[in-house]
Amino acid sequence: MVFKQIDLQNFRLHRSTSIVFSDKLNIIIGGNGQGKTSILEAIYYLCTTKNLTLASESDVVTFGEQAFNTEGKFVDLTENHVRLYYDLIKNRKNFFLDNKQLFSSADVIGKFPIVTLIQPDHAITLGSPSERRRFVDSIISQTNHTYLEILLEYNKILRQRSSLLSQIKEYRNHSTLEQLEVWTNSLANNGCELIKYRIKFIEEFSAFVSEAYKQIIEYDEKPKIKYYSIQEIDIKNIKERFLEEINAVREDEIRRGVNLIGPHRDDFIFYINDRELKRFGSQGQHKTFQVALRFAQFFYIKEKLGKTPIFLMDDVFGELDTYRAGKISNYLFQVRQTFITMTDFSKIDELKNLSGSKKIKIENGTAKYI
Numbered sequence: 098m099v100f101k102q103i104d105l106q107n108f109r110l111h112r113s114t115s116i117v118f119s120d121k122l123n124i125i126i127g128g129n130g131q132g133k134t135s136i137l138e139a140i141y142y143l144c145t146t147k148n149l150t151l152a153s154e155s156d157v158v159t160f161g162e163q164a165f166n167t168e169g170k171f172v173d174l175t176e177n178h179v180r181l182y183y184d185l186i187k188n189r190k191n192f193f194l195d196n197k198q199l200f201s202s203a204d205v206i207g208k209f210p211i212v213t214l215i216q217p218d219h220a221i222t223l224g225s226p227s228e229r230r231r232f233v234d235s236i237i238s239q240t241n242h243t244y245l246e247i248l249l250e251y252n253k254i255l256r257q258r259s260s261l262l263s264q265i266k267e268y269r270n271h272s273t274l275e276q277l278e279v280w281t282n283s284l285a286n287n288g289c290e291l292i293k294y295r296i297k298f299i300e301e302f303s304a305f306v307s308e309a310y311k312q313i314i315e316y317d318e319k320p321k322i323k324y325y326s327i328q329e330i331d332i333k334n335i336k337e338r339f340l341e342e343i344n345a346v347r348e349d350e351i352r353r354g355v356n357l358i359g360p361h362r363d364d365f366i367f368y369i370n371d372r373e374l375k376r377f378g379s380q381g382q383h384k385t386f387q388v389a390l391r392f393a394q395f396f397y398i399k400e401k402l403g404k405t406p407i408f409l410m411d412d413v414f415g416e417l418d419t420y421r422a423g424k425i426s427n428y429l430f431q432v433r434q435t436f437i438t439m440t441d442f443s444k445i446d447e448l449k450n451l452s453g454s455k456k457i458k459i460e461n462g463t464a465k466y467i
Contacts, residue, residue: 107159110462119455127459144211146202210406214391226364240401251287263354305393321368
């Protein structure tokens with residue numbers, strides 16, 4: 098899959114920008130605050146309907162304007178035209194695929210697979226469990242629509258059950274306690290399915306992480322990922338174990354009015370040579386692991402979907418030493434289309450074989466080829 102062209106109107110600093118991309122390497126250069134990352138943000142919108150940095154749509158509209166519009170062209174076996182329009186006054190986002198409006202982001206996820214390597218990725222290895230769950234869920238959701246549907250349903254059940262727990266905490270009558278049993282059973286059914294998918298994913302994904310890590314760094318370091326869910330998982334009796342744990346904390350859930358058991362509290366722990374990365378890893382090891390995770394994601398999605406994802410890299414080379422930058426540059430030859438932002442030309446020398454690449458200079462929301 099190749100992303101051929103983008104058109105922006107009133108998108109942050111970009112009042113009117115149109116760019117045709119290379120199907121290989123696209124280097125987007127610009128100083129801080131000039132609008133280079135906005136290009137990646139717009140591409141991500143068109144692939145997912147979501148904001149790259151989880152910012153509000155209202156923050157994206159150019160100051161003084163009332164809407165933004167971004168359009169793009171994807172070429173694979175067929176050509177697709179995608180458009181996302183946001184109306185600030187109505188606070189409404191509209192997504193169109195080949196002039197047909199789609200009303201659910203679930204209909205878009207995975208159709209245009211995308212991988213991002215951006216500054217906030219440090220939260221994956223250093224942040225809270227929710228960051229790691231979001232990372233894992235985003236990969237599985239792009240490659241398995243059934244998982245995405247189960248995840249969306251599970252989150253609905255969580256909200257309903259949480260609301261019911263709050264009611265029980267306040268009123269505690271017989272009818273609400275009976276309803277709780279129904280929602281608990283639904284939570285267990287959907288939660289167990291999510292756990293099974295995650296177990297299988299980690300088993301498969303670990304090999305991709307090991308290969309990516311080996312490509313990026315040749316030191317004798319072995320990465321590993323462990324999945325922590327309900328205690329002592331037995332795949333054959335997972336629902337029974339799930340219900341045992343949830344019943345054990347039932348009174349505590351009612352007292353606090355929150356869901357205490359389930360895959361919404363899972364974690365994925367990263368290790369280097371059997372030492373926990375978050376606790377013992379150096380800054381360089383964290384960065385290497387983050388990069389390896391994203392390259393692993395790329396090749397995992399490619400294998401599962403039979404499509405080549407788009408790869409976005411935001412000012413990554415500015416944080417890397419020359420050795421790691423060179424290794425990643427070599428690895429990029431196995432990736433088809435990549436978009437890399439840089440603040441200046443100083444790191445371009447670390448990119449190998451730039452034939453077929455395109456350099457785009459962004460200054461105050463204006464793009465020009467160089």
